[in-house]
Amino acid sequence: xxxxxxxxxxxxxxxxxxxxxxxxxxxxxxxxxxxxxxxxxxxxxxxxxxxxxxxxxxxxxxxxxxxxxxxxxxxxxxxxxxxxxxxxxxxxxxxxxxxxxxxxxxxxxxxxxxxxxxxxxxxxxxxxxxxxxxxxxxxxxxxxxxxxxxxxxxxxxxxxxxxxxxxxxxxxxxxxxxxxxxxxxxxxxxxxxxxxxxxxxxxxxxxxxxxxxxxxxxxxxxxxxxxxx
Numbered sequence: 001x002x003x004x005x006x007x008x009x010x011x012x013x014x015x016x017x018x019x020x021x022x023x024x025x026x027x028x029x030x031x032x033x034x035x036x037x038x039x040x041x042x043x044x045x046x047x048x049x050x051x052x053x054x055x056x057x058x059x060x061x062x063x064x065x066x067x068x069x070x071x072x073x074x075x076x077x078x079x080x081x082x083x084x085x086x087x088x089x090x091x092x093x094x095x096x097x098x099x100x101x102x103x104x105x106x107x108x109x110x111x112x113x114x115x116x117x118x119x120x121x122x123x124x125x126x127x128x129x130x131x132x133x134x135x136x137x138x139x140x141x142x143x144x145x146x147x148x149x150x151x152x153x154x155x156x157x158x159x160x161x162x163x164x165x166x167x168x169x170x171x172x173x174x175x176x177x178x179x180x181x182x183x184x185x186x187x188x189x190x191x192x193x194x195x196x197x198x199x200x201x202x203x204x205x206x207x208x209x210x211x212x213x214x215x216x217x218x219x220x221x222x223x224x225x226x227x228x229x
Contacts, residue, residue: 008174008175009171009174010171010172010174010177010180010181010182010183011170011182011185012098012166012170012172012183013069013166013167013171013183014066014067014069014070014185014186015170016058016062016067016186016191016194017062017066017067017069017070018167018170020055020059021167022167022168024052024055024056024059024114027051027052028048028052028114030045030047030048031052031138032138032142034048035138043215043216044215046121046209046211046212046216047212047213047216049117049118049121049122050118050205050209050213052114052118053201053205054198054202055198056111056115057197057198057200058194058201059111061193061194061196061197062186062190062194065186065193065194066186067186068098068183068184068185069097069183074098075098075099075103075104075107076104076108078101081101081102081105084100084101084102085101085102088102091158093155093158093159094159095159095161095177097177097180098183100155102151103151103152103155106147106148106151109144110141110144110145110148113137113140113141114141116137117134117138117141120134120137121138122208152164159176161173161176
């Protein structure tokens with residue numbers, strides 16, 4: 001982004017939130033690509049799942065102390081869903097500086113379902129759950145991600161703004177949001193809490209599974225799919 005482009009934009013998404021978003025994309029991608037026993041990265045499956053768990057711990061804390069538009073209270077607005085859905089069906093949805101009302105539902109659903117998939121994967125590894133249920137949950141997550149990506153692309157088309165680019169740069173165009181100020185960023189205390197959430201999550205995970213973050217060679221079970229988390 002050039003200096004002139006930068007001055008014509010304003011800050012929306014804080015850096016830790018954007019790092020969380022793309023690292024979770026990476027972790028989930030690796031989890032799916034490593035889910036088959038014969039995958040060349042099969043040994044990274046559990047590492048990816050547990051890494052996603054640590055990221056979720058951060059996001060839950062960040063939803064209360066993070067930047068302005070990262071906070072749950074600023075984008076979870078049940079009363080605005082009906083109006084947004086009506087505008088969307090009419091083909092003229094209003095632009096939202098942060099997450100729109102339906103996007104907020106997607107955020108909560110993705111966080112929740114990712115957590116359930118991780119829990120089911122750890123249960124499979126511990127021998128307490130059938131692998132088929134874990135796989136069904138994992139594919140449900142994949143379907144929800146596909147719906148989320150499709151919705152982001154559709155909203156980008158209908159509103160004339162590149163939402164993917166905004167989540168990369170953290171900024172949106174002033175011309176699309178006249179008189180909107182820069183979003184309040186997270187403070188030092190928030191950063192410390194976010195870091196503590198990750199550290200404590202990693203400690204808790206290692207207590208449950210000492211080899212959680214060490215790539216583990218998996219053995220094939222008659223060519224079936226290994227657990228996903």
